Amino acid sequence: xxxxxxxxxxxxxxxxxxxxxxxxxxxxxxxxxxxxxxxxxxxxxxxxxxxxxxxxxxxxxxxxxxxxxxxxxxxxxxxxxxxxxxxxxxxxxxxxxxxxxxxxxxxxxxxxxxxxxxxxxxxxxxxxxxxxxxxxxxxxxxxxxxxxxxxxxxxxxxxxxxxxxxxxxxxxxxxxxxxxxxxxxxxxxxxxxxxxxxxxxxxxxxxxxxxxxxxxxxxxxxxxxxxxxxxxxxxxxxxxxxxxxxxxxxxxxxxxxxxxxxxxxxxxxxxxxxxxxxxxxxxxxxxxxxxxxxxxxxxxxxxxxxxxxxxxxxxxxxxxxxxxxxxxxxxxxxxxxxxxxxxxxxxxxxxxxxxxxxxxxxxxxxxxxxxxxxxxxxxxxxxxxxxxxxxxxxxxxxxxxxxxxxxxxxxxxxxxxxxxxxxxxxxxxxxxxxxxxxxxxxxxxxxxxxxxxxxxxxxxxxxxxxxxxxxxxxxxxxxxxxxxxxxxxxxxxxxxxxxxxxxxxxxxxxxxxxxxxxxxxxxxxxxxxxxxxxxxxxxxxxxxxxxxxxxxxxxxxxxxxxxxxxxxxxxxxxxxxxxxxxxxxxxxxxxxxxxxxxxxxxxxxxxxxxxxx
Numbered sequence: 316x317x318x319x320x321x322x323x324x325x326x327x328x329x330x331x332x333x334x335x336x337x338x339x340x341x342x343x344x345x346x347x348x349x350x351x352x353x354x355x356x357x358x359x360x361x362x363x364x365x366x367x368x369x370x371x372x373x374x375x376x377x378x379x380x381x382x383x384x385x386x387x388x389x390x391x392x393x394x395x396x397x398x399x400x401x402x403x404x405x406x407x408x409x410x411x412x413x414x415x416x417x418x419x420x421x422x423x424x425x426x427x428x429x430x431x432x433x434x435x436x437x438x439x440x441x442x443x444x445x446x447x448x449x450x451x452x453x454x455x456x457x458x459x460x461x462x463x464x465x466x467x468x469x470x471x472x473x474x475x476x477x478x479x480x481x482x483x484x485x486x487x488x489x490x491x492x493x494x495x496x497x498x499x500x501x502x503x504x505x506x507x508x509x510x511x512x513x514x515x516x517x518x519x520x521x522x523x524x525x526x527x528x529x530x531x532x533x534x535x536x537x538x539x540x541x542x543x544x545x546x547x548x549x550x551x552x553x554x555x556x557x558x559x560x561x562x563x564x565x566x567x568x569x570x571x572x573x574x575x576x577x578x579x580x581x582x583x584x585x586x587x588x589x590x591x592x593x594x595x596x597x598x599x600x601x602x603x604x605x606x607x608x609x610x611x612x613x614x615x616x617x618x619x620x621x622x623x624x625x626x627x628x629x630x631x632x633x634x635x636x637x638x639x640x641x642x643x644x645x646x647x648x649x650x651x652x653x654x655x656x657x658x659x660x661x662x663x664x665x666x667x668x669x670x671x672x673x674x675x676x677x678x679x680x681x682x683x684x685x686x687x688x689x690x691x692x693x694x695x696x697x698x699x700x701x702x703x704x705x706x707x708x709x710x711x712x713x714x715x716x717x718x719x720x721x722x723x724x725x726x727x728x729x730x731x732x733x734x735x736x737x738x739x740x741x742x743x744x745x746x747x748x749x750x751x752x753x754x755x756x757x758x759x760x761x762x763x764x765x766x767x768x769x770x771x772x773x774x775x776x777x778x779x780x781x782x783x784x785x786x787x788x789x790x791x792x793x794x795x796x797x798x799x800x801x802x803x804x805x806x807x808x809x810x811x812x813x814x815x816x817x818x819x820x821x822x823x824x825x826x827x828x829x830x831x832x833x834x835x836x837x838x839x840x841x842x843x844x845x846x847x848x849x850x851x852x853x854x855x856x857x858x859x860x861x862x863x864x865x866x867x868x869x870x871x872x873x874x875x876x877x878x879x880x881x882x883x884x885x886x887x888x889x890x891x892x893x894x895x896x897x898x899x900x901x902x903x904x905x906x907x908x909x910x911x912x913x914x915x916x917x918x919x920x921x922x923x924x925x926x927x928x
Contacts, residue, residue, distance in 0.1 A: 317390065317531070317533070317558040317559060317560055318388070318531045318532060318533070319531065319577055320438070320529065320530065320531050320577040320578075320579075321375070321378070321529045321530065321531060321532065321535075321577075321579060321626065321628055322579075322626055323531075324378065324388060324531065324532050325361070325363065325375060325378065325626070327387075328360070328361055328378065328384065332360070333360045333361060333384065334360055334361040334362070334363060334375075334378075335360050335361070335362055335363070335922070335923065336362075336363045336365055336922075337350075337362055337363065337364045337365065337366075337921050337922060337923070338365050338366055338922070339366065339917065339920050339921050339922070340366045340367075340368050341364050341366065341367060341368065341921075342367075342368050343367050343368065343369065343370065343374070343455045343456065343457050343458065343466070344457075344458040344466075345458060345459070345460070345461065345906065345907065345910045346910060346913065346914065347364060347367075347374060347376065347457055347629075348457065348459045348460065348631050348906070349906050349910050349911060349913075349914045350362065350914055350921065350923070351376045351377050351631055352631060352633065352637075352906070353914075353927060353928070354377055354380065354923075354927060355377050355380040355631075355636070355637060355638050356636060356637075357927050358380075358381055359377075359380070359924070359927045360377070361375065361376065361377040361378045361380060361384070362375070362376050362377055363375050363626070364376070367455040369452075369455070370453060370454065370455035370627075371453070372453075372454065372455055372625055372626065372627050373455075373626050373627065374455050374457070374626075374627050374628075374629055375626050375627070375628045375629070376628070376629045376630060376631070377630075377638060378532070378628060379532065379535070379536075379630075379638055379641055379642060380638045380641065381641060382394055382641045382644055382645075384641075385532075385536070385641045385642065385644070385645050386645075388532030388533065388536065389532065389533060389536060389557055389645065390533070390557060390558070390559070394644055394645055394647075394648040395648055396648075397645060397648040397649040398648045398649065398651045398652055400556075400557075400649075429551075429552045429555035429556055429561055429562075430551070430552065430555075430561065431551040431555070431561060431562040431563070431564040431573055432561040432562065432563050432564065433564055433565065433566070433573070434563045434564070434565055434576050435565070437563075437564075437565035437574075437576035437577075438576060438577060438622050439527075439529075439565070439574065439575065439576060439577065439578040439579065439580070439581050439620055439621060439622060440565060440568060440576075440581075440620045441620075441621070441622050441623045442620065442621045442622070442623060443568055443618060443619070443620050444618060444619040444620075445568075445569070445617070445618045446617075446618075448619075449495065449496040449616050449617070449618065449619050450495045450496070451492050451494075451495055451496065451498070451582075451616065451619070452492075452495055454580065454619075454627060455627050456468055456492050456627075456629075457469065457629050457631070459599055459631050459632075459633070460598075460599030460605070460633065460904050460906070461905075461906065461907045461910075462597050462599065462605055462902070463596075463597060463598055463599055463605075464491060464594075464595065464596045464597050464598065464608060465491050465492055465493070466491070466492045467489050467490060467491050467492070467598060468489065468490035468491075468492070468498070468526065468528060468629075469489060469629050469630045469631065469632065470487070470528060470529075470535060470628050470629055470630050471487060471488065471489070471490045471526045471527070471528060472485050472486075472487065472526065472527040472528070472530060472534065472535065472538045472550075472575065472578070473485065473486050473487070473488050473490070473500070473508060473524065473525075473526050473538075474524065474525040474526070474527065474572050474573070474574060475507070475508050475511045475512075475522060475523070475524055475572075476511070476523065476571075476572060477510075477511055477514065478511065478514045478515045478518050478520065478522065479514055479518075482549070483549050483550075483551065483572075483573065484507040484508065484511065484549065484550070485537070485538050485549065485550035485551070486506055486507060486508055486538060486550075487538045487539050488500065488501045488502055488503075488506065488508060489501045489598060490526055490582075490614070491595050491596070491598070493593060493613070496615065496616045497613060497614060497615050497616060498526075498582075498613075498614045498616070499593055499595035499611045499612070499613065499614065500524070500586055500611055500612040500613070500614040501595060501611050502611065502612060503745045503746075504745060504754060505742070505745070505754070512586060512588050512612060513588070515586075515588050516588035516589070519589075521585040521586065521587045521588070522585060522586045522587075522588065523567075523570040523571060523572055523583075523584075523585050524570070524572075524583075524584055524585060524586055524614055525567050525570055525572045525574045525581055525582065525583050525584075526581065526582040526583075526614075527574055527575045527578040527580070527581045528578060528579055528580040528581070528582075528627065528628065529575075529577070529578040529579030529580060529625070529626070529628050530575040530577055530578045530579075531554075531558070531577055533554045533557040533558050534550070534551075534554040534562065534575055535628075536554075536557070536642060536645060537550040537551075537553040537554040537557070538550055539639075539642050539646070540553060540645075540646050540649065540650075541646060541650070541699050541700040551564065551573075562575070563575070563576040563577060564576055567581070567583045567618075567620075568583065568618050568620060569583045569584070569617045569618040570583045570584070570585070570617070574620075579621060579622055579625040579626055579627065579628065580619065580620070580621045580622075580625055580627070581619070581620045581621070582614075582616050582618075582619055583616065583617055583618040583619070583620070584614055584615045584616040584617045584618070585614075585615055585617065586612045586613065586614050586615070587613070587615070588612070590612075590613055591613075592610035592611055592612055592613065593610065593611065593612075593613045594608050594609070594610055595608065595609060595610070595611040596608040596609060597901075599632070599633050599904040600632055600633075600746055601632035601633070601637065601639050601671055601672070601746075602671050602746055602747070602748075602868055603633055603634035603635060603671065603864060603868065603903060603904055604748060604868060604901045604902065604903055604904065605901045605902055605903075605904060606746055606748075606901065607748075607899055607901050633904045634864070634903070634904055635668035635669060635671055635860075635864060636668040637668075639672075640668040643666055643672050644665075644666075647664065647665060647666060651663065651664065654695070654698060657694065657698065658691055658694045658695070658698075660680045660681045660682070660683070660687065660691060661678060661679075661680055661691060662679040662680060662681060662712040663678070663679050663716050664676060664677060664678040664679070664695075664716060665677045665678075665716040665717050667719050667863075668860075669719070669860050669863040669864045669867065670705075670706070670863070670864075670867050671864070671867075671868070673700070673703040673704055673705060673743075673744045673747075674704075674705045674706060674747075674867035674868065675704075675705065675706050675708070675863070675867050676695065676701070676704045676706070676707045676708070677708050677710065677716040677722045678691060678692070678695065678707060678708070678709050678710070678716065679709075679710050679711065679712050679713075679714050679715075679716050680709060680710075680711070680712060680764065681712045682711060682712070682764050682765065684767070685766075685767040685768075685769040685770045686769075686770070687764070688709035688760070688762035688763075688764050689709075689737060689760055689762065691709055692707040692709055692760040693739075693760075695707060696739075696741055696758070702741060702742045703742060703743060703744040704758065705743065705747070705756075705757075705758055705759070705867065705870075705872060706758070706759045706760075706761070706867060706872060707758075707759070707760050707761070708722055708726060708761045708763055709760070709761065709762055709763060709764055710722055710725045710729075710763045710764060711725070711763075711764050711765055719859075719860070720813075720859070722763070723813065723815070723859075724813050725763040726761055726763045726845075726846070727813045727814040727815070727845045727846070728763075729762075729763045729764060729765060729766065730761050730762055730763045730845075732845065732846075732878045732881070732882055732883035733878040733883075734770075735761065735762040735763070735766075735770075736759060736760070736761050736762070736876075736878075736883060737759070737760045737762075738757055738758065738759050738760075738872050738873045738876065739757070739758050739759075739760070739873075740755070740756065740757055740758065740873060741755075741756075741758055742754060742755060743755055743756040743758075747868075748868070748898070748900065748901050749868065749869050749870055749871055749875075749890065750871050751871045751873070751874060753898075756871045756872070756873070757871045757872035757873025757874060757875075757876075758872050758873075759872035759873075759876055791812065791814060791843040792812070793809070793810030793811055793812055794810055794840050796808060796809055798840065799840050800834065800835060800838045800840060802830075802831050802834055802835070803827070804820045804821040804822060804823060804827055804831075804852075805818055805819070805820055805821075805831070806819045806820070806821055806852050807819040807856045808856060809856050809857065810840075810844065811859075813845075814843055814844050814845040814846065815844070815845070815846045815848060815859075816835065816840075816841070816844045816846065816847045816848065816882075817848050817850070817856040817859075817862050818831070818835075818847070818848065818849050818850065818856065819850050819851070819852055819853075819854045819855075819856050820849050820850065820851065820852060820888045821852040822851070822852070822888040822889055822891070824891075824893070825891055825893035825894045826894070827888070828849045828884075828886040828888050829884075829886070831849060832847055832849065832877075832879045832884035832886070833879060835847055836879040836880035836881070836882055836884070837880065841880065841881070841882060844882050845881075845882055845883065846882060846883050846884075846885065847879065847882050847883070847884045847885065848862055848863075848866055848885050848887065849884065849885060849886050849887055849888055850862055850865045850866060850869075850887045850888065851865055851869065851887065851888050851889055853865075853903055854887075865887050866885050866887035867887075868887075869886075869887040869888065869889070869890075870885060870886065870887055875887070875890075915928070
């Protein structure tokens with residue numbers, strides 16, 4: 316089912332009881348975030364705030380806040396249906412014959428040659444602000460978190476054109492409002508927008524930019540999808556393929572760019588590569604930590620176009636699970652067949668919310684020879700944005716990769732620390748605050764597959780349990796917290812039946828985590844433990860998701876994961892300047908208490924279900 320625009324999708328959600336209207340006046344600064352955050356974390360309905368203080372336009376949020384709503388938005392019964400769509404597209408059933416290959420090329424051409432359809436009368440251009448009329452403060456852009464540097468557009472579809480080839484690109488890069496007619500442009504070093512700007516700089520020209528807000532759900536999703544660099548395949552083509560029809564666009568009123576005709580708002584303008592960049596941020600990011608201020612290009616808005624009665628769609632990112640987790644899951648399903656085409660032994664893969672996309676990947680494989688887990692993991696590191704993956708765990712084909720606990724159980728059963736773990740280096744997401752360098756750091760592969768004789772025989776240790784596949788002692792019973800050793804800075808700790816030892820550490824000195832690991836590994840309480848997870852002092856050790864989220868954000872795998880005795884130690888505590896960490900360490904995102912209290916008081920006034928408070 317193709318939706319003409321975001322408002323038609325909202326109407327369907329409302330008919331299904333999955334969208335609630337809030338008529339009470341609300342603030343775009345923090346209050347909407349606190350309400351929406353509670354909703355998405357409990358799988359609640361989307362929200363339409365009809366009375367936003369200081370703006371004439373309503374705010375819609377959480378529209379894609381469950382995987383069922385994402386599937387509905389993309390026209391499939393469930394997200395696995397996306398994989399079936401792509402599998403049909405690239406099905407190699409024709410075999411290796413010339414005729415079979417030709418049929419596949421034809422299907423690919425059909426999909427990639429879905430250029431957008433130019434229309435004359437675009438709903439998004441019913442109202443136009445030009446020049447001095449432009450005032451971004453009239454649009455209800457949200458300030459999401461207390462330490463944010465200002466209001467940010469969080470669902471922007473940023474459109475540019477290659478100055479040399481004319482190829483389009485659309486990406487979702489956050490946009491901080493700087494003034495009534497300018498914003499920052501958060502183009503990271505690996506993004507296509509950065510490449511377009513660099514080409515414009517070399518040509519000595521400005522780069523035209525359009526920022527669309529809205530459109531139909533398929534286009535919003537397409538802007539987040541990690542598309543491979545295939546000629547003719549862009550975000551408009553992907554949206555067209557998902558919708559089953561060419562995408563309607565209109566030429567901008569002040570820029571020579573195609574913009575979605577069915578968007579709610581479009582900001583048109585330019586970035587001048589000869590200008591100094593502006594300080595952008597901080598921003599409470601999808602990692603659950605703040606991205607610290609940095610210099611980014613300055614976007615000048617020459618016009619704003621919109622519908623007569625637009626809705627401002629927004630999302631929030633932060634500590635998982637958030638709405639973006641379901642977009643990530645859609646991308647997993649969509650690109651699984653392509654990954655299997657290149658690495659055929661892959662059965663399935665999953666990026667759990669605790670890993671905030673790039674930090675953790677589970678992959679199951681059909682294993683037929685020794686070392687295959689490392690072959691697959693290294694192959695994944697070479698696939699598009701999978702290059703940013705920090706930890707890859709490889710399991711056997713019968714393990715359900717979406718079962719978080721089951722995968723980590725396999726790790727303790729089948730991965731000997733040191734023998735079945737391997738560190739390497741490579742590109743890291745520039746939003747990662749813990750890597751050894753900006754955009755560059757360590758990676759970890761864990762082979763939790765059933766071992767072949769050649770793999771067991773390579774063990775350096777003489778431990779008897781290395782001769783088999785089961786590592787955790789039979790009948791292992793974790794010790795109670797009061798029976799565990801003490802150590803300076805330890806605020807809380809517990810052991811799990813699977814052999815994980817979770818510790819919250821208040822770190823005050825260099826080397827404190829390594830000293831703790833050495834002391835705990837040598838203690839009798841370490842018998843049966845396979846992993847020591849050392850977290851910061853804000854971590855809840857009773858919540859395994861919180862533990863892994865902290866660990867994965869706070870490690871450089873090469874520096875912070877090591878074999879200590881018979882266990883693998885993970886140092887997820889804050890890194891200090893005295894340890895050679897020269898960058899500033901960002902805070903975790905926490906909402907102001909007065910906002911939390913306000914939302915608690917007004918919950919019934921908003922008219923929201925008590926069960927979702």
